[in-house]
Amino acid sequence: MTLNSKIPAGQIDAKWTTYKSTCKLVNPANKRQLEVIVIGTGLAGASAAASLGELGYKVKTFCFQDSPRRAHSIAAQGGINAAKNYQNDGDSTYRLFYDTIKGGDYRAREGNVHRLAEVSANIIDQCVAQGVPFAREYGGLLSNRSFGGTQVQRTFYAAGQTGQQLLIGAYQALERQVALGNVTQYSRHEMLEVVMVDGKARGIIARNLVTGELERHFGHAVLLCSGGYGNVFYLSTNAMGSNVTAAWKAHKKGAYFGNPCFTQIHPTCIPVSGDHQSKLTLMSESLRNDGRIWVPKKQGDNRKPNDIPEEERDYYLERRYPAFGNLVPRDVASRAAKERCDAGYGVGASKQAVYLDYASAIERYGKVEANKLGLENPSKEKITELGKGVVEAKYGNLFEMYEKITGENPYEVPMRIYPAVHYTMGGLWVDYELQTTVPGLYALGEANFSDHGANRLGASALMQGLADGYFVIPYTLGNYLADDIRTKSIPTDHPAFVAAEKEVSDRINKLMSIKGTESVESFHKRLGKIMWDKCGMARNEKGLKEAIEEIKALRKEFWSNVRIPGDINEFNPELDKANRVADFLELGELMCIDALNRNESCGGHFREEYQTEDGEALRQDDKYMYVAAWEYKGESQYELHKEELNYEVVHPTQRSYK
Amino acid sequence: MEHYNMNLTLKVWRQKNKNAAGHFETFQVKNISSEMSFLEMFDVLNEQLIAEGKEPIAFDHDCREGICGMCSMHINGRAHGPWHHTTTCQLHMREYKDGDTIVVEPFRANAFPVIKDLVVDRSGFDRIIQAGGYISVNTGNAVDANALPIEKHDADEAFAAAACIGCGACVAACPNASAMLFTSAKVSHLALLPQGDPERSIRVENMIRQHDKEGFGGCTNIGACEAECPKGISLENIARLNREYLAATFRGGSKNSI
Numbered sequence: 010m011t012l013n014s015k016i017p018a019g020q021i022d023a024k025w026t027t028y029k030s031t032c033k034l035v036n037p038a039n040k041r042q043l044e045v046i047v048i049g050t051g052l053a054g055a056s057a058a059a060s061l062g063e064l065g066y067k068v069k070t071f072c073f074q075d076s077p078r079r080a081h082s083i084a085a086q087g088g089i090n091a092a093k094n095y096q097n098d099g100d101s102t103y104r105l106f107y108d109t110i111k112g113g114d115y116r117a118r119e120g121n122v123h124r125l126a127e128v129s130a131n132i133i134d135q136c137v138a139q140g141v142p143f144a145r146e147y148g149g150l151l152s153n154r155s156f157g158g159t160q161v162q163r164t165f166y167a168a169g170q171t172g173q174q175l176l177i178g179a180y181q182a183l184e185r186q187v188a189l190g191n192v193t194q195y196s197r198h199e200m201l202e203v204v205m206v207d208g209k210a211r212g213i214i215a216r217n218l219v220t221g222e223l224e225r226h227f228g229h230a231v232l233l234c235s236g237g238y239g240n241v242f243y244l245s246t247n248a249m250g251s252n253v254t255a256a257w258k259a260h261k262k263g264a265y266f267g268n269p270c271f272t273q274i275h276p277t278c279i280p281v282s283g284d285h286q287s288k289l290t291l292m293s294e295s296l297r298n299d300g301r302i303w304v305p306k307k308q309g310d311n312r313k314p315n316d317i318p319e320e321e322r323d324y325y326l327e328r329r330y331p332a333f334g335n336l337v338p339r340d341v342a343s344r345a346a347k348e349r350c351d352a353g354y355g356v357g358a359s360k361q362a363v364y365l366d367y368a369s370a371i372e373r374y375g376k377v378e379a380n381k382l383g384l385e386n387p388s389k390e391k392i393t394e395l396g397k398g399v400v401e402a403k404y405g406n407l408f409e410m411y412e413k414i415t416g417e418n419p420y421e422v423p424m425r426i427y428p429a430v431h432y433t434m435g436g437l438w439v440d441y442e443l444q445t446t447v448p449g450l451y452a453l454g455e456a457n458f459s460d461h462g463a464n465r466l467g468a469s470a471l472m473q474g475l476a477d478g479y480f481v482i483p484y485t486l487g488n489y490l491a492d493d494i495r496t497k498s499i500p501t502d503h504p505a506f507v508a509a510e511k512e513v514s515d516r517i518n519k520l521m522s523i524k525g526t527e528s529v530e531s532f533h534k535r536l537g538k539i540m541w542d543k544c545g546m547a548r549n550e551k552g553l554k555e556a557i558e559e560i561k562a563l564r565k566e567f568w569s570n571v572r573i574p575g576d577i578n579e580f581n582p583e584l585d586k587a588n589r590v591a592d593f594l595e596l597g598e599l600m601c602i603d604a605l606n607r608n609e610s611c612g613g614h615f616r617e618e619y620q621t622e623d624g625e626a627l628r629q630d631d632k633y634m635y636v637a638a639w640e641y642k643g644e645s646q647y648e649l650h651k652e653e654l655n656y657e658v659v660h661p662t663q664r665s666y667k
Numbered sequence: 668m669e670h671y672n673m674n675l676t677l678k679v680w681r682q683k684n685k686n687a688a689g690h691f692e693t694f695q696v697k698n699i700s701s702e703m704s705f706l707e708m709f710d711v712l713n714e715q716l717i718a719e720g721k722e723p724i725a726f727d728h729d730c731r732e733g734i735c736g737m738c739s740m741h742i743n744g745r746a747h748g749p750w751h752h753t754t755t756c757q758l759h760m761r762e763y764k765d766g767d768t769i770v771v772e773p774f775r776a777n778a779f780p781v782i783k784d785l786v787v788d789r790s791g792f793d794r795i796i797q798a799g800g801y802i803s804v805n806t807g808n809a810v811d812a813n814a815l816p817i818e819k820h821d822a823d824e825a826f827a828a829a830a831c832i833g834c835g836a837c838v839a840a841c842p843n844a845s846a847m848l849f850t851s852a853k854v855s856h857l858a859l860l861p862q863g864d865p866e867r868s869i870r871v872e873n874m875i876r877q878h879d880k881e882g883f884g885g886c887t888n889i890g891a892c893e894a895e896c897p898k899g900i901s902l903e904n905i906a907r908l909n910r911e912y913l914a915a916t917f918r919g920g921s922k923n924s925i
């Protein structure tokens with residue numbers, strides 16, 4: 010099968026308009042006969058389900074949490090980008106498009122990214138209309154902040170809880186559709202299989218996590234909005250339940266997996282404190298707006314941070330990247346932190362940390378406030394007090410979270426931070442219409458591979474999730490379903506449903522019958538360690554080859570020695586986890602295969618063999634300017650398909666933030 | 668921060684399912700680091716139980732960052748435990764010392780039936796939102812975001828109310844098991860914004876009706892909810908809800924209320 014990305018012809022800024030005015034439509038009466046299944050109720054799923062419900066489709070949503078409002082999007086902190094140019098600082102649709110393409114290290118599709126930039130402004134309008142309480146200035150207008158990889162202020166935010174507020178907006182829109190009877194919601198349900206009829210996705214098998222029962226659900230189309238797979242590393246900033254299962258089942262039913270090795274390691278997270286660690290906590294990128302990152306100039310310096318004088322500190326990002334300073338993109342910042350720690354300049358007990366310091370921001374803001382208040386010769390204490398007030402208003406909840414976790418007061422002592430797995434740019438391969446290689450099966454939000462290339466810029470995931478759900482899928486799904494109006498609902502006693510359900514129950518029975526000695530958690534931890542050591546921030550051929558063998562062996566051990574307590578037909582979180590870890594154990598191998606195939610460094614994918622003299626990522630455009638889309642061919646067998654990327658507008662260059 | 672290890676006694680509520688009778692079971696956990704979170708301590712206990720061939724304790728959690736609202740333990744008689752403005756997942760073990768005994772129960776309320784052990788059913792909250800906790804605006808109907816300036820003070824207050832994570836601690840803390848703090852947080856968030864104005868009467872009426880129908884108790888201004896709310900949702904919101912409700916009934920009720 011050759012990959013057809015279905016990018017509309019024409020000028021970059023006319024493609025989406027042309028598509029919208031020429032795609033097929035479904036009339037209202039027919040919409041009522043068409044059923045759509047939406048897996049996931051994060052920003053992508055909730056916005057899609059609400060919008061499709063409003064249009065009149067019959068929608069079912071599924072999530073594994075106890076309420077749609079708890080999807081992992083809720084945890085997003087920093088903000089959402091949009092090319093509004095409210096700050097009059099030179100922003101435009103083109104610039105957002107350009108920054109995203111460049112930030113992604115020239116591994117994303119121009120057509121998709123331009124569409125994303127075009128609809129970004131509508132997202133903010135929609136959210137405000139729903140009552141999302143974005144931060145505002147005294148004049149009553151919306152406030153913006155800057156994020157990494159850009160030189161304009163285009164990020165909209167709600168304190169450090171932007172994801173929460175956006176998700177609650179989408180959730181409320183969704184609940185309204187539930188009340189109107191257009192959407193039926195299934196919480197504490199996990200999708201475990203895609204049902205295929207005549208080569209098309211026509212439904213799912215889901216497990217009711219309270220009773221353990223398997224359920225069959227029909228849909229004319231199935232939308233996967235199931236989030237990212239960062240938890241393959243065990244430790245990540247993702248929620249504990251985030252998983253790849255929905256996407257992986259789709260992959261095994263024929264959906265290609267795009268760029269699985271593209272993982273984002275976020276530079277500012279609270280460092281690991283011990284073996285008991287169950288997850289890592291992000292300190293939002295917005296903190297790099299005002300905070301300065303440094304390590305001591307002396308190796309192994311054990312002094313307390315506040316005892317180290319200014320001239321003995323190395324603000325290494327400002328030193329290496331004067332143009333962007335602390336606001337370089339995430340991949341660059343993460344690698345720079347690793348470089349310093351590996352070279353022996355790390356701080357804290359583990360020496361796997363660098364400082365993020367707010368002292369100078371507190372002083373700067375304090376002076377501005379003192380000026381506003383007309384204070385003459387304010388004391389140092391007064392300035393600090395005023396400055397702390399400003400910092401608290403901007404980042405208070407993050408500082409509080411830091412203190413709860415570490416027991417240290419970040420207003421007084423610089424925070425210790427270290428990179429951690431955060432986001433997966435890879436995901437199910439989709440075309441311009443967000444359709445996977447399986448007809449009728451779509452992927453939205455973090456679950457698809459589409460818009461961020463090899464590195465996502467901050468505040469762009471929320472934008473993409475909502476763009477996909479509110480503004481793209483309502484058009485592109487209609488274009489598909491217009492040909493399906495004669496298809497009657499397929500009864501769920503159809504053999505395809507029976508067979509799919511049997512597959513799921515066989516697998517669950519098999520898992521439960523192993524009755525081994527090692528817990529699911531410990532397998533997950535072991536997998537995570539292999540992935541982090543050999544397919545993490547830096548990768549090389551030898552390590553990846555080893556990792557592939559180690560994962561295979563671990564998978565074998567899992568299937569012969571995992572211990573899952575409890576029964577099938579009851580609330581059993583260990584069984585839920587086992588289902589997910591079993592899929593991670595397959596995905597991990599594919600990620601390593603993909604990383605091994607890509608003999609270049611780009612964005613978050615850093616192959617040690619391919620770097621410039623000063624340690625920057627070295628792309629090989631002549632060989633790897635393509636999306637790697639992998640087809641599942643049986644256990645450990647994957648076939649590579651290439652979607653060549655054509656840059657008609659932006660000219661790929663060596664990315665420079667100096 | 669100096670860290671230390673401790674041994675603890677845990678008394679945890681066990682209940683097989685909704686219909687089974689529950690009881691407390693006592694466990695010993697050893698070598699718990701003061702740097703662990705409360706839930707990481709439960710992870711250690713569960714791994715220990717699995718190793719012994721016993722069933723681990725079921726509890727709800729997801730983000731472990733204090734924002735999803737999923738975690739829900741009643742710890743030594745307090746919803747989410749002893750720390751102010753803190754969810755269960757953000758409580759850390761440096762609160763405890765060697766030899767302590769900790770009693771852990773689910774959030775208790777008639778409207779929150781136990782599903783298993785420490786896991787309860789809070790779907791009533793979704794239905795309260797369905798009754799009116801939204802602004803009726805379809806995708807695509809919005810005007811430019813800055814066409815509607817909103818006074819910073821109002822925007823900030825709306826945000827403070829919207830910070831509710833729907834955890835249910837307010838219900839668990841309330842002697843009447845009232846969900847008025849939760850309900851009022853949503854009513855306030857939307858009533859404080861001009862976008863929410865057209866539906867203000869119908870919203871408050873329908874949400875309160877659903878609240879009562881779910882079996883949550885009435886509010887008698889005790890204030891335990893505010894004290895235990897991890898997000899600092901203020902009682903002011905209940906006062907505002909009452910004003911909204913009075914105004915709505917004064918207007919003769921909304922024509923559209925169901």
Ligand SMILES: Cc1cc2nc3c(=O)[nH]c(=O)nc-3n(C[C@H](O)[C@H](O)[C@H](O)COP(=O)(O)OP(=O)(O)OC[C@H]3O[C@@H](n4cnc5c(N)ncnc54)[C@H](O)[C@@H]3O)c2cc1C
Nearest residue numbers: 049050051052053073082087088200236454455468470471
């Ligand atoms: C701590 C943190 C902070 C972040 N901050 C920002 C930020 O400031 N700006 C930004 O742009 N991005 C940020 N991101 C990234 C962004 O939050 C995510 O990429 C985005 O929210 C993903 O949304 P989604 O809708 O694709 O998936 P999610 O929100 O992850 O939702 C997944 C949904 O799928 C459901 N699901 C999954 N599998 C199944 C299954 N098998 N069966 C049934 N249901 C299933 C889940 O229940 C859930 O409802 C942040 C991420 C993290 C981790």
Ligand code: SF4
Nearest residue numbers: 831832834835837896
């Ligand atoms: S009001 Fe507070 S305690 Fe009640 S649900 Fe909301 S966040 Fe939880």
Ligand code: FES
Nearest residue numbers: 729731736738756
């Ligand atoms: S687990 Fe999400 S708030 Fe505690």
